[in-house]
Amino acid sequence: MPTTYVGAIAYYQKNPAAREIALRFPIALSRAYARLQKEYRSKVVYPNQFRKLCQEKNLPFRAVYAPADYQLLKDVLQGGSLVTAEIRVYDPDEEEDEDEAKKDDKKAESSLPEEITAYASLYHYNSTTGEMHSFFITAHPEVAVREMVRYILPMENGRYLLRPIATKSSLAILSPLDPLSLNSVLTYLLEWGYDVRVLGGNDFGMLDLSRLELLREIQTVNVSYYTPEETIVPAAAEEREFAQLFQEKVKEFPQRLTAQLRALGKKVGAHYLVVLQPFGKHPFARGFDLRRGELVWRQDQFAEKSDNPGLRIAAMVSEMQRVGPQIAKEELEQIVAEKDRVSAQRDTGGLARVAILDFYDRTRSPLYNWLSVSLSSAVNDSMQRIFEFERTEEKKSNEAGAKLFAGGKNLTLKTLQAFQTELDADYLILGFYSLNPKNGNVIIESKVYDLVKKKEIGGKVLESTVDVQLFNAVDEIASGVVQDILQMTQQGK
Amino acid sequence: MKIPTLLQAPLVAMAFLSMSCHTAMNKYFIKEPVPPNSSIGIFVEGDSQFRNAIFAEFLRAGYDVRALGAVEPATALESPDAPQPKKAPVQEAKNSPKQVLAVDRALENVHKLHLFSLENLKLDQLQVLQKKLGIRYLVLLSLSRWDTGNCWARAIKLDTMQLVYVHNYEPARHDDLKSVLGMMIRTMQSGK
Numbered sequence: 001m002p003t004t005y006v007g008a009i010a011y012y013q014k015n016p017a018a019r020e021i022a023l024r025f026p027i028a029l030s031r032a033y034a035r036l037q038k039e040y041r042s043k044v045v046y047p048n049q050f051r052k053l054c055q056e057k058n059l060p061f062r063a064v065y066a067p068a069d070y071q072l073l074k075d076v077l078q079g080g081s082l083v084t085a086e087i088r089v090y091d092p093d094e095e096e097d098e099d100e101a102k103k104d105d106k107k108a109e110s111s112l113p114e115e116i117t118a119y120a121s122l123y124h125y126n127s128t129t130g131e132m133h134s135f136f137i138t139a140h141p142e143v144a145v146r147e148m149v150r151y152i153l154p155m156e157n158g159r160y161l162l163r164p165i166a167t168k169s170s171l172a173i174l175s176p177l178d179p180l181s182l183n184s185v186l187t188y189l190l191e192w193g194y195d196v197r198v199l200g201g202n203d204f205g206m207l208d209l210s211r212l213e214l215l216r217e218i219q220t221v222n223v224s225y226y227t228p229e230e231t232i233v234p235a236a237a238e239e240r241e242f243a244q245l246f247q248e249k250v251k252e253f254p255q256r257l258t259a260q261l262r263a264l265g266k267k268v269g270a271h272y273l274v275v276l277q278p279f280g281k282h283p284f285a286r287g288f289d290l291r292r293g294e295l296v297w298r299q300d301q302f303a304e305k306s307d308n309p310g311l312r313i314a315a316m317v318s319e320m321q322r323v324g325p326q327i328a329k330e331e332l333e334q335i336v337a338e339k340d341r342v343s344a345q346r347d348t349g350g351l352a353r354v355a356i357l358d359f360y361d362r363t364r365s366p367l368y369n370w371l372s373v374s375l376s377s378a379v380n381d382s383m384q385r386i387f388e389f390e391r392t393e394e395k396k397s398n399e400a401g402a403k404l405f406a407g408g409k410n411l412t413l414k415t416l417q418a419f420q421t422e423l424d425a426d427y428l429i430l431g432f433y434s435l436n437p438k439n440g441n442v443i444i445e446s447k448v449y450d451l452v453k454k455k456e457i458g459g460k461v462l463e464s465t466v467d468v469q470l471f472n473a474v475d476e477i478a479s480g481v482v483q484d485i486l487q488m489t490q491q492g493k
Numbered sequence: 494m495k496i497p498t499l500l501q502a503p504l505v506a507m508a509f510l511s512m513s514c515h516t517a518m519n520k521y522f523i524k525e526p527v528p529p530n531s532s533i534g535i536f537v538e539g540d541s542q543f544r545n546a547i548f549a550e551f552l553r554a555g556y557d558v559r560a561l562g563a564v565e566p567a568t569a570l571e572s573p574d575a576p577q578p579k580k581a582p583v584q585e586a587k588n589s590p591k592q593v594l595a596v597d598r599a600l601e602n603v604h605k606l607h608l609f610s611l612e613n614l615k616l617d618q619l620q621v622l623q624k625k626l627g628i629r630y631l632v633l634l635s636l637s638r639w640d641t642g643n644c645w646a647r648a649i650k651l652d653t654m655q656l657v658y659v660h661n662y663e664p665a666r667h668d669d670l671k672s673v674l675g676m677m678i679r680t681m682q683s684g685k
Binding site (some may be wrong): 179180183184186188190191195196197198199200201203204211212214215218246249250253256258260261263265267268269270413450 | 515520521522524531536538595598600601602603604605606608609610612613615616619620631632635643645647649653654655656659660661
């Protein structure tokens with residue numbers, strides 16, 4: 001089974017909705033893959049495991065990589081794919097220190113939304129083919145995770161089809177064919193039942209193959225397909241002309257292309273535009289949804305091995321109809337919302353009992369007392385959102401932990417066994433934090449134990465500066481615990 | 494997979510693109526007939542005499558013919574100076590590799606946008622034909638090489654931009670220009 005590694009998901013910590021999306025997305029993706037037909041399933045490696053792999057190999061762990069980084073990551077990915085993301089949530093109610101008049105002016109000038117909106121940039125890298133897809137999703141935070149999964153799920157080796165272009169759809173076609181051959185293709189599509197609209201076939205000309213080749217890599221507002229490149233950041237003041245060129249022709253290109261596609265769609269009355277290039281060693285097909293101005297189909301590999309262009313086009317038409325890995329929106333919503341049941345390992349058949357202890361403060365400073373409860377609360381909150389389980393009584397658990405574990409220094413088989421007996425718990429989550437004497441950073445370590453099987457099943461060590469990043473670190477620790485337990489429950493299935 | 498019925502002489506039909514295909518061919522598809530009293534615009538290649546002969550046949554068939562000339566919309570719009578895809582000139586001394594990369598990408602994007610804006614312009618032209626000249630169907634015909642076996646036709650219903658008639662025909666020994674054209678007109682009108 002292929003592997004999809006979910007890497008760094010960067011988000012602006014201030015907004016809890018962004019944090020929620022970052023927590024839920026890898027979990028929802030994993031569940032969605034598990035629901036697909038066997039040939040489309042993928043094993044998901046969660047961010048904390050991927051981070052560990054990167055740390056072991058001294059590789060960067062970030063949301064946006066340079067091309068050279070992807071080359072280095074190939075060793076870790078071993079033919080699998082890597083998904084990373086950046087998430088921002090815009091909440092108009094959180095705009096600070098602006099009076100209403102200024103806010104209205106700002107909204108009128110710009111295209112700022114009027115209600116809370118999540119923006120997610122997703123990056124999918126296939127380490128076997130070196131191909132990169134990116135997605136830019138705009139959605140209400142409540143459905144952002146569903147949309148992120150919906151866009152990523154249809155990814156296959158050599159093909160991406162967001163939705164089949166079914167017969168009876170209205171479509172237009174661009175293909176570098178002579179008029180006689182184009183007629184044959186148009187007839188073929190009409191016979192399939194497509195409502196064919198004429199685009200690029202209302203003349204005697206033949207589309208230049210070299211110009212069509214430009215469409216092999218394409219960036220539309222929501223979906224892009226390209227080979228990773230160096231990030232270009234122009235901008236010294238003396239390079240104003242260059243910066244302007246870059247802004248208009250590169251940064252704004254997806255929006256301009258999307259506008260062109262939508263205009264085409266309105267004029268020709270077609271829902272889809274398909275680009276079919278059947279010639280040479282590297283034929284390709286692209287499909288655009290003209291209503292949304294987005295790329296919905298990308299295919300560079302076809303079962304038809306003959307180099308006969310007619311047979312290739314027949315294969316392309318067949319492929320654009322073939323349903324790939326997809327899950328209906330309603331089912332995806334359920335997948336996102338559902339909780340994993342963590343079952344008790346005893347014979348009671350009930351929910352697992354999980355002890356979550358306040359983290360032990362080893363800083364020897366009163367400044368960080370608050371972290372102890374903050375960490376355990378964050379872990380509990382994250383767990384409650386994803387799992388069904390029973391938390392052991394907090395006071396009793398902390399008292400037992402204080403008695404047995406000596407601030408986390410006495411975590412032995414014997415003390416864990418004693419804890420398990422006293423609390424009748426299946427799992428234990430605890431941790432501690434200290435200060436790095438060299439730089440004053442806070443080092444947080446979490447540990448997750450399966451008390452019945454008597455083994456450590458997860459944990460994480462994070463170092464954070466003592467500023468707003470500390471809140472990110474708390475969230476990461478909590479997410480890491482959730483991912484460890486998910487990994488454990490999924491391996492057990 | 495359900496194969497369209499007309500292709501059940503299967504993919505030999507799709508070998509149309511082979512230059513060596515010489516089998517006699519009469520392949521057409523009619524979504525809806527083009528009624529005889531319709532207002533049609535005709536794009537056809539050839540000199541004036543040739544085009545006049547074509548128009549005359551359509552007039553005789555009862556169509557309200559608007560002659561649009563021999564210039565196809567693409568030719569009218571496509572200027573000899575239309576940008577061809579190329580790389581940016583590299584001024585290595587002046588520009589950093591990243592700047593060269595950015596200019597290359599910008600040029601590529603310009604070409605991509607040009608491709609679609611050209612299609613948009615062609616469609617705008619067709620809408621002018623419909624609105625200003627009252628043309629209901631646009632008929633494209635290529636008959637200038639009828640004697641060497643290359644004839645084709647298309648008809649587009651301009652108010653919906655739907656393709657309603659497509660025809661590839663390889664003339665038989667007994668055919669002449671009139672019979673080929675007559676056959677195409679009959680097919681367009683009757684749907685058979």
